[in-house]
Amino acid sequence: MNRIDHLKELYGLLDQLESVSGGMRLLCELRPRNPRRGVYFFFEPGEQRTDSGRGPRLTRIGTHGLGAGAKSTLQRRLRQHRGNTVGAGNHRGSIFRLLVGETLSARGDCPECLSWGKKSSMAAAVDELGASRDDLRAREEPIERAVSEYLGKMPFLLRPVDDDPGRDSLRGVIERNTIALVSNLGRDPLEPPSTAWLGRSSKRQRVTQSGLWNQGHVDEAYRPDFLRVFESLMTRGLHL
16 A cells, blocks of 8 residues: 555544544634543645545644653643633644744734744743733734634544553554654655645745644654554544
């Protein structure tokens, strides 16, 4: 089997997941409770598959807290991506938000903001830039709101996987291999992004060439046997 066959198999499994889980949901409609641990699969309005069949194209895959002893939950990670209920958010807690925000600015949809993506916390950014917290928040808020609006319209699927954190967890196996399979970085492109895809305006090669809002694993080789792991999970009960 080659990569196109593996993509067809992956999307077939996602179709099954969509069917048994009651369909996709939008990030802006995030449920108050979700499984404690799992993997998420984001799609995007206007992004369609072109080589492996008909249907939406994956544009972001992720999980949470893979480090030993990590306490992060799937729900917390999704909330970090979504932002808060009033439309703002914290891009320093979500690489997904950071990437989309800087790309919205690069395309001219949002004003340029020199503090966007600076440091891993607001306090550290304040120290480096010599600005007040209120000033930085005011500069960043229009972008945070635009990011929340953009991400809120993205449909996604969840696959609960309640295993312990660690690089060899099933969540990690599915996440990194799905990214590696779907990514076009350094390969003949399959399922390329549409000409209108926001990510084409990114300043990051890993986004523009992979076709994904991911940074990690986009340049790795995938192991086809991860599809057997994914398939085996589909025979287990879903607790959504």
